Amino acid sequence: MKKHSVKKITFPLSKVYRLLEPGPVVLLSTVRAGRPNAMPMSWHLMMEFIPPLVGCVVSNGDYSFATLKQTKECVINIPTVELAKTVVACGNTSGSDVNKFEKFRLTPVAARFVKAPIIAECYASLECKVVDMKLVTKYNFFILEVVQAWIDPVRKNPRTIHHQGEGEFMVAGRTLHLPSPKTSLGGKKLSGTLRS
Protein backbone atom coordinates (compact mmCIF):
# COMPACT_ATOMS: atom_id res chain seq x y z
CA MET A 1 0.00 0.00 0.00
CA LYS A 2 1.30 3.43 -0.97
CA LYS A 3 2.39 5.39 2.06
CA HIS A 4 1.81 9.08 2.06
CA SER A 5 0.43 11.61 4.47
CA VAL A 6 -3.33 11.62 4.95
CA LYS A 7 -4.72 15.03 4.14
CA LYS A 8 -7.96 14.30 5.92
CA ILE A 9 -8.58 15.18 9.53
CA THR A 10 -10.68 13.43 12.16
CA PHE A 11 -14.43 13.98 11.87
CA PRO A 12 -16.69 13.53 14.93
CA LEU A 13 -18.46 10.17 15.02
CA SER A 14 -21.60 11.90 16.30
CA LYS A 15 -21.87 13.75 12.97
CA VAL A 16 -21.32 10.81 10.63
CA TYR A 17 -25.07 10.69 9.87
CA ARG A 18 -24.72 14.13 8.25
CA LEU A 19 -22.49 12.61 5.57
CA LEU A 20 -24.52 9.51 4.74
CA GLU A 21 -28.14 10.49 5.41
CA PRO A 22 -28.43 12.57 2.19
CA GLY A 23 -27.87 9.30 0.27
CA PRO A 24 -24.64 9.71 -1.73
CA VAL A 25 -23.05 6.98 -3.81
CA VAL A 26 -20.04 5.73 -1.86
CA LEU A 27 -17.00 3.69 -2.73
CA LEU A 28 -16.70 0.70 -0.42
CA SER A 29 -13.07 -0.28 -0.07
CA THR A 30 -11.87 -3.64 1.18
CA VAL A 31 -8.63 -5.59 1.11
CA ARG A 32 -7.92 -9.27 0.76
CA ALA A 33 -4.53 -10.94 0.49
CA GLY A 34 -2.88 -7.53 0.31
CA ARG A 35 -4.92 -6.44 -2.70
CA PRO A 36 -7.29 -3.50 -2.26
CA ASN A 37 -10.62 -3.20 -4.01
CA ALA A 38 -13.28 -0.51 -4.37
CA MET A 39 -16.96 -0.94 -5.17
CA PRO A 40 -19.59 1.75 -5.74
CA MET A 41 -22.57 1.33 -3.44
CA SER A 42 -25.72 3.31 -2.86
CA TRP A 43 -27.92 0.84 -1.02
CA HIS A 44 -27.07 2.04 2.48
CA LEU A 45 -28.77 3.74 5.44
CA MET A 46 -27.98 5.16 8.86
CA MET A 47 -29.27 2.99 11.70
CA GLU A 48 -27.95 4.74 14.82
CA PHE A 49 -26.24 8.01 15.73
CA ILE A 50 -23.81 6.84 18.42
CA PRO A 51 -22.07 4.60 17.89
CA PRO A 52 -22.80 5.32 14.24
CA LEU A 53 -24.31 2.22 12.64
CA VAL A 54 -24.70 1.87 8.88
CA GLY A 55 -26.69 -0.83 7.13
CA CYS A 56 -25.80 -1.76 3.54
CA VAL A 57 -26.51 -4.30 0.86
CA VAL A 58 -23.49 -5.86 -0.83
CA SER A 59 -24.66 -8.42 -3.35
CA ASN A 60 -23.31 -11.95 -3.09
CA GLY A 61 -22.61 -11.59 -6.81
CA ASP A 62 -20.05 -8.93 -6.06
CA TYR A 63 -16.37 -9.63 -5.51
CA SER A 64 -16.46 -7.51 -2.33
CA PHE A 65 -19.10 -9.72 -0.70
CA ALA A 66 -16.78 -12.57 0.27
CA THR A 67 -14.08 -10.15 1.40
CA LEU A 68 -16.45 -8.22 3.62
CA LYS A 69 -17.89 -11.39 5.09
CA GLN A 70 -14.44 -12.80 5.77
CA THR A 71 -12.46 -9.75 6.93
CA LYS A 72 -15.43 -7.98 8.59
CA GLU A 73 -13.80 -4.66 7.75
CA CYS A 74 -14.21 -1.94 5.15
CA VAL A 75 -13.97 1.79 4.53
CA ILE A 76 -16.91 3.81 3.22
CA ASN A 77 -15.42 6.55 1.04
CA ILE A 78 -17.56 9.42 -0.21
CA PRO A 79 -16.65 10.72 -3.66
CA THR A 80 -17.73 13.99 -5.26
CA VAL A 81 -18.79 14.71 -8.81
CA GLU A 82 -15.19 15.13 -9.99
CA LEU A 83 -14.80 11.37 -9.45
CA ALA A 84 -18.06 10.38 -11.17
CA LYS A 85 -16.42 8.71 -14.16
CA THR A 86 -14.10 6.76 -11.89
CA VAL A 87 -17.07 5.64 -9.80
CA VAL A 88 -18.84 4.35 -12.91
CA ALA A 89 -15.64 2.68 -14.09
CA CYS A 90 -15.32 0.94 -10.71
CA GLY A 91 -18.92 -0.19 -11.11
CA ASN A 92 -18.31 -1.65 -14.53
CA THR A 93 -15.33 -3.80 -13.61
CA SER A 94 -14.78 -6.52 -11.04
CA GLY A 95 -12.07 -6.82 -8.44
CA SER A 96 -11.76 -10.42 -9.56
CA ASP A 97 -10.32 -9.23 -12.88
CA VAL A 98 -8.44 -6.02 -12.14
CA ASN A 99 -6.78 -4.03 -9.39
CA LYS A 100 -9.04 -1.00 -9.59
CA PHE A 101 -6.77 1.15 -7.48
CA GLU A 102 -4.03 0.78 -10.10
CA LYS A 103 -6.27 0.81 -13.15
CA PHE A 104 -8.25 3.91 -12.11
CA ARG A 105 -5.41 5.65 -10.26
CA LEU A 106 -7.02 5.67 -6.85
CA THR A 107 -4.60 6.27 -3.99
CA PRO A 108 -4.88 3.81 -1.09
CA VAL A 109 -3.98 5.33 2.27
CA ALA A 110 -3.50 3.28 5.43
CA ALA A 111 -6.48 3.50 7.79
CA ARG A 112 -6.16 3.62 11.58
CA PHE A 113 -8.35 0.75 12.79
CA VAL A 114 -8.99 -1.42 9.73
CA LYS A 115 -6.81 -3.00 7.06
CA ALA A 116 -9.03 -1.77 4.21
CA PRO A 117 -7.61 1.37 2.60
CA ILE A 118 -8.89 4.92 2.69
CA ILE A 119 -9.25 6.37 -0.81
CA ALA A 120 -7.28 9.63 -0.81
CA GLU A 121 -9.32 11.15 -3.66
CA CYS A 122 -12.62 10.93 -1.74
CA TYR A 123 -13.56 13.89 0.46
CA ALA A 124 -14.59 11.76 3.45
CA SER A 125 -13.83 8.23 4.63
CA LEU A 126 -15.42 6.12 7.34
CA GLU A 127 -13.54 3.16 8.79
CA CYS A 128 -16.04 0.40 9.55
CA LYS A 129 -16.27 -2.98 11.24
CA VAL A 130 -19.07 -5.44 10.52
CA VAL A 131 -21.10 -5.87 13.71
CA ASP A 132 -24.14 -7.84 12.56
CA MET A 133 -24.54 -10.39 9.78
CA LYS A 134 -27.96 -11.82 10.76
CA LEU A 135 -29.59 -10.68 7.52
CA VAL A 136 -26.66 -11.42 5.21
CA THR A 137 -27.86 -14.81 4.06
CA LYS A 138 -31.38 -13.67 3.22
CA TYR A 139 -30.82 -10.08 2.04
CA ASN A 140 -27.03 -9.58 1.64
CA PHE A 141 -27.52 -6.97 4.36
CA PHE A 142 -24.55 -6.05 6.58
CA ILE A 143 -24.61 -3.79 9.63
CA LEU A 144 -21.41 -1.80 10.11
CA GLU A 145 -20.15 0.30 12.97
CA VAL A 146 -18.15 3.38 12.02
CA VAL A 147 -15.10 3.37 14.29
CA GLN A 148 -13.20 6.31 12.80
CA ALA A 149 -14.25 9.10 10.46
CA TRP A 150 -12.05 11.34 8.30
CA ILE A 151 -12.80 14.41 6.24
CA ASP A 152 -10.93 16.73 3.93
CA PRO A 153 -11.10 20.08 5.75
CA VAL A 154 -10.19 22.02 2.61
CA ARG A 155 -13.06 20.81 0.44
CA LYS A 156 -16.00 23.18 0.85
CA ASN A 157 -19.48 22.38 -0.38
CA PRO A 158 -18.71 18.89 -1.69
CA ARG A 159 -20.93 17.93 -4.62
CA THR A 160 -21.84 14.34 -3.88
CA ILE A 161 -23.49 12.16 -6.54
CA HIS A 162 -26.72 10.22 -6.06
CA HIS A 163 -27.52 7.23 -8.22
CA GLN A 164 -30.81 7.32 -10.09
CA GLY A 165 -30.25 4.23 -12.22
CA GLU A 166 -30.01 3.78 -15.97
CA GLY A 167 -26.81 5.81 -16.24
CA GLU A 168 -28.18 8.84 -14.41
CA PHE A 169 -26.83 10.53 -11.29
CA MET A 170 -28.26 13.48 -9.41
CA VAL A 171 -25.57 15.95 -8.39
CA ALA A 172 -26.06 17.57 -4.98
CA GLY A 173 -27.54 21.03 -5.37
CA ARG A 174 -28.02 23.99 -3.08
CA THR A 175 -28.42 23.79 0.68
CA LEU A 176 -31.71 24.80 2.22
CA HIS A 177 -31.65 26.07 5.81
CA LEU A 178 -34.83 25.44 7.73
CA PRO A 179 -34.04 26.18 11.33
CA SER A 180 -36.82 25.62 13.76
CA PRO A 181 -37.15 26.23 17.50
CA LYS A 182 -37.04 22.55 18.26
CA THR A 183 -34.01 21.96 16.08
CA SER A 184 -32.02 24.65 17.77
CA LEU A 185 -32.90 23.21 21.15
CA GLY A 186 -31.77 19.71 20.54
CA GLY A 187 -30.67 18.82 17.07
CA LYS A 188 -31.83 15.24 17.34
CA LYS A 189 -35.40 16.37 16.86
CA LEU A 190 -34.70 16.88 13.17
CA SER A 191 -32.11 14.19 12.78
CA GLY A 192 -32.28 10.70 11.54
CA THR A 193 -35.75 9.46 11.23
CA LEU A 194 -36.91 12.95 12.09
CA ARG A 195 -40.06 12.50 14.03
CA SER A 196 -43.67 11.64 14.54
Added chain:
Amino acid sequence: MKKHSVKKITFPLSKVYRLLEPGPVVLLSTVRAGRPNAMPMSWHLMMEFIPPLVGCVVSNGDYSFATLKQTKECVINIPTVELAKTVVACGNTSGSDVNKFEKFRLTPVAARFVKAPIIAECYASLECKVVDMKLVTKYNFFILEVVQAWIDPVRKNPRTIHHQGEGEFMVAGRTLHLPSPKTSLGGKKLSGTLRS
Protein backbone atom coordinates in the same frame (compact mmCIF):
# COMPACT_ATOMS: atom_id res chain seq x y z
CA MET B 1 -60.68 10.20 4.41
CA LYS B 2 -61.20 12.85 1.77
CA LYS B 3 -62.26 11.32 -1.52
CA HIS B 4 -60.98 12.88 -4.66
CA SER B 5 -59.46 11.64 -7.85
CA VAL B 6 -55.82 10.55 -7.67
CA LYS B 7 -53.76 12.51 -10.12
CA LYS B 8 -50.94 10.04 -9.96
CA ILE B 9 -50.55 7.16 -12.37
CA THR B 10 -49.11 3.70 -11.85
CA PHE B 11 -45.32 3.53 -11.79
CA PRO B 12 -43.52 0.25 -12.62
CA LEU B 13 -42.40 -1.66 -9.54
CA SER B 14 -39.15 -2.55 -11.32
CA LYS B 15 -38.20 1.14 -11.33
CA VAL B 16 -39.01 1.96 -7.71
CA TYR B 17 -35.29 1.90 -6.84
CA ARG B 18 -34.83 4.93 -9.11
CA LEU B 19 -37.00 7.00 -6.75
CA LEU B 20 -35.47 5.95 -3.43
CA GLU B 21 -31.84 5.16 -4.22
CA PRO B 22 -30.83 8.85 -4.47
CA GLY B 23 -31.75 9.15 -0.77
CA PRO B 24 -34.63 11.67 -0.52
CA VAL B 25 -36.45 12.53 2.68
CA VAL B 26 -39.83 10.78 2.53
CA LEU B 27 -43.08 11.17 4.40
CA LEU B 28 -44.15 7.85 5.87
CA SER B 29 -47.90 7.76 6.18
CA THR B 30 -49.81 5.35 8.38
CA VAL B 31 -53.32 5.11 9.77
CA ARG B 32 -54.65 3.88 13.10
CA ALA B 33 -58.23 3.98 14.31
CA GLY B 34 -59.20 5.97 11.23
CA ARG B 35 -56.71 8.73 11.92
CA PRO B 36 -53.91 9.24 9.41
CA ASN B 37 -50.41 10.32 10.33
CA ALA B 38 -47.28 11.36 8.44
CA MET B 39 -43.67 11.22 9.59
CA PRO B 40 -40.54 12.46 7.81
CA MET B 41 -37.95 9.74 7.38
CA SER B 42 -34.58 9.55 5.72
CA TRP B 43 -33.05 6.45 7.24
CA HIS B 44 -34.07 4.08 4.44
CA LEU B 45 -32.41 1.97 1.75
CA MET B 46 -33.30 -0.23 -1.19
CA MET B 47 -32.73 -3.94 -0.52
CA GLU B 48 -34.05 -5.63 -3.66
CA PHE B 49 -35.23 -4.66 -7.15
CA ILE B 50 -38.11 -7.09 -7.67
CA PRO B 51 -40.17 -7.33 -5.63
CA PRO B 52 -38.93 -3.94 -4.45
CA LEU B 53 -37.81 -4.22 -0.82
CA VAL B 54 -37.10 -1.18 1.30
CA GLY B 55 -35.46 -1.21 4.72
CA CYS B 56 -36.11 1.66 7.12
CA VAL B 57 -35.57 2.73 10.70
CA VAL B 58 -38.63 4.03 12.54
CA SER B 59 -37.66 4.86 16.09
CA ASN B 60 -39.65 3.29 18.91
CA GLY B 61 -39.86 6.81 20.29
CA ASP B 62 -41.97 7.83 17.31
CA TYR B 63 -45.76 7.69 17.27
CA SER B 64 -45.63 5.84 13.93
CA PHE B 65 -43.62 2.96 15.38
CA ALA B 66 -46.50 1.23 17.17
CA THR B 67 -48.83 1.81 14.23
CA LEU B 68 -46.40 0.34 11.73
CA LYS B 69 -45.72 -2.64 13.96
CA GLN B 70 -49.42 -3.26 14.48
CA THR B 71 -50.93 -2.54 11.07
CA LYS B 72 -47.89 -3.72 9.06
CA GLU B 73 -48.79 -1.20 6.38
CA CYS B 74 -47.65 2.25 5.28
CA VAL B 75 -47.14 4.50 2.29
CA ILE B 76 -43.77 6.05 1.45
CA ASN B 77 -44.52 9.46 -0.07
CA ILE B 78 -41.78 11.47 -1.75
CA PRO B 79 -42.06 15.24 -1.34
CA THR B 80 -40.26 17.91 -3.32
CA VAL B 81 -38.70 21.17 -2.15
CA GLU B 82 -42.03 23.02 -2.36
CA LEU B 83 -43.12 20.91 0.62
CA ALA B 84 -39.93 21.38 2.66
CA LYS B 85 -41.51 23.54 5.35
CA THR B 86 -44.38 21.08 5.74
CA VAL B 87 -41.90 18.22 6.06
CA VAL B 88 -40.06 20.04 8.85
CA ALA B 89 -43.36 20.88 10.53
CA CYS B 90 -44.35 17.20 10.42
CA GLY B 91 -40.98 16.40 11.97
CA ASN B 92 -41.47 18.83 14.81
CA THR B 93 -44.88 17.58 15.93
CA SER B 94 -46.17 14.21 17.03
CA GLY B 95 -49.16 12.30 15.77
CA SER B 96 -49.99 11.68 19.41
CA ASP B 97 -50.82 15.38 19.78
CA VAL B 98 -52.16 16.53 16.43
CA ASN B 99 -53.74 15.33 13.21
CA LYS B 100 -50.95 16.47 10.90
CA PHE B 101 -53.03 16.00 7.75
CA GLU B 102 -55.49 18.59 9.03
CA LYS B 103 -52.97 20.88 10.69
CA PHE B 104 -50.59 21.02 7.72
CA ARG B 105 -53.25 20.71 5.01
CA LEU B 106 -52.05 17.45 3.54
CA THR B 107 -54.60 15.66 1.40
CA PRO B 108 -55.07 11.96 2.18
CA VAL B 109 -56.04 9.88 -0.82
CA ALA B 110 -57.20 6.27 -0.59
CA ALA B 111 -54.52 3.78 -1.58
CA ARG B 112 -55.20 0.58 -3.50
CA PHE B 113 -53.70 -2.17 -1.33
CA VAL B 114 -53.16 -0.60 2.08
CA LYS B 115 -55.28 1.41 4.50
CA ALA B 116 -52.58 4.06 5.02
CA PRO B 117 -53.23 7.14 2.87
CA ILE B 118 -51.37 8.44 -0.14
CA ILE B 119 -50.37 12.09 0.31
CA ALA B 120 -51.72 13.91 -2.74
CA GLU B 121 -49.15 16.72 -2.50
CA CYS B 122 -46.17 14.37 -2.88
CA TYR B 123 -44.95 13.62 -6.40
CA ALA B 124 -44.64 9.85 -5.85
CA SER B 125 -46.16 7.36 -3.41
CA LEU B 126 -45.28 3.75 -2.68
CA GLU B 127 -47.79 1.48 -0.99
CA CYS B 128 -45.90 -0.87 1.34
CA LYS B 129 -46.45 -3.93 3.51
CA VAL B 130 -44.09 -4.91 6.30
CA VAL B 131 -42.51 -8.25 5.39
CA ASP B 132 -39.76 -8.68 7.98
CA MET B 133 -39.54 -7.47 11.58
CA LYS B 134 -36.55 -9.58 12.72
CA LEU B 135 -34.42 -6.53 13.44
CA VAL B 136 -37.16 -4.32 14.87
CA THR B 137 -36.47 -5.08 18.51
CA LYS B 138 -32.73 -4.46 18.28
CA TYR B 139 -32.51 -1.69 15.66
CA ASN B 140 -36.08 -0.43 15.00
CA PHE B 141 -35.43 -1.71 11.47
CA PHE B 142 -38.40 -2.71 9.31
CA ILE B 143 -38.27 -4.36 5.89
CA LEU B 144 -41.11 -3.32 3.58
CA GLU B 145 -42.27 -4.64 0.23
CA VAL B 146 -43.58 -2.06 -2.21
CA VAL B 147 -46.81 -3.51 -3.61
CA GLN B 148 -47.99 -0.54 -5.67
CA ALA B 149 -46.21 2.58 -6.90
CA TRP B 150 -47.73 5.87 -8.06
CA ILE B 151 -46.22 8.92 -9.69
CA ASP B 152 -47.39 12.33 -10.82
CA PRO B 153 -46.82 12.22 -14.59
CA VAL B 154 -47.02 15.99 -14.90
CA ARG B 155 -44.21 16.85 -12.51
CA LYS B 156 -40.96 17.04 -14.44
CA ASN B 157 -37.56 17.13 -12.79
CA PRO B 158 -38.81 16.83 -9.19
CA ARG B 159 -36.49 18.57 -6.72
CA THR B 160 -36.32 16.14 -3.84
CA ILE B 161 -34.81 17.17 -0.51
CA HIS B 162 -32.04 15.30 1.30
CA HIS B 163 -31.58 15.69 5.03
CA GLN B 164 -28.12 16.78 6.18
CA GLY B 165 -29.00 17.35 9.83
CA GLU B 166 -28.92 20.45 11.99
CA GLY B 167 -31.64 22.18 10.01
CA GLU B 168 -29.97 21.70 6.63
CA PHE B 169 -31.31 19.99 3.53
CA MET B 170 -29.60 19.43 0.21
CA VAL B 171 -31.90 20.14 -2.71
CA ALA B 172 -31.50 17.80 -5.69
CA GLY B 173 -29.40 19.46 -8.38
CA ARG B 174 -28.65 18.69 -12.00
CA THR B 175 -28.69 15.25 -13.56
CA LEU B 176 -25.46 13.78 -14.83
CA HIS B 177 -25.68 11.24 -17.63
CA LEU B 178 -22.87 8.73 -17.66
CA PRO B 179 -23.89 6.08 -20.11
CA SER B 180 -21.51 3.20 -20.47
CA PRO B 181 -21.51 0.17 -22.77
CA LYS B 182 -22.38 -2.15 -19.91
CA THR B 183 -25.21 0.06 -18.70
CA SER B 184 -26.83 0.17 -22.09
CA LEU B 185 -26.63 -3.59 -22.35
CA GLY B 186 -28.30 -4.44 -19.11
CA GLY B 187 -29.09 -1.61 -16.79
CA LYS B 188 -28.69 -3.72 -13.72
CA LYS B 189 -24.94 -3.46 -14.05
CA LEU B 190 -25.12 0.13 -12.80
CA SER B 191 -28.07 -0.30 -10.52
CA GLY B 192 -28.37 -0.80 -6.85
CA THR B 193 -25.13 -1.75 -5.28
CA LEU B 194 -23.51 -1.13 -8.63
CA ARG B 195 -20.69 -3.61 -8.80
CA SER B 196 -17.41 -5.12 -7.91
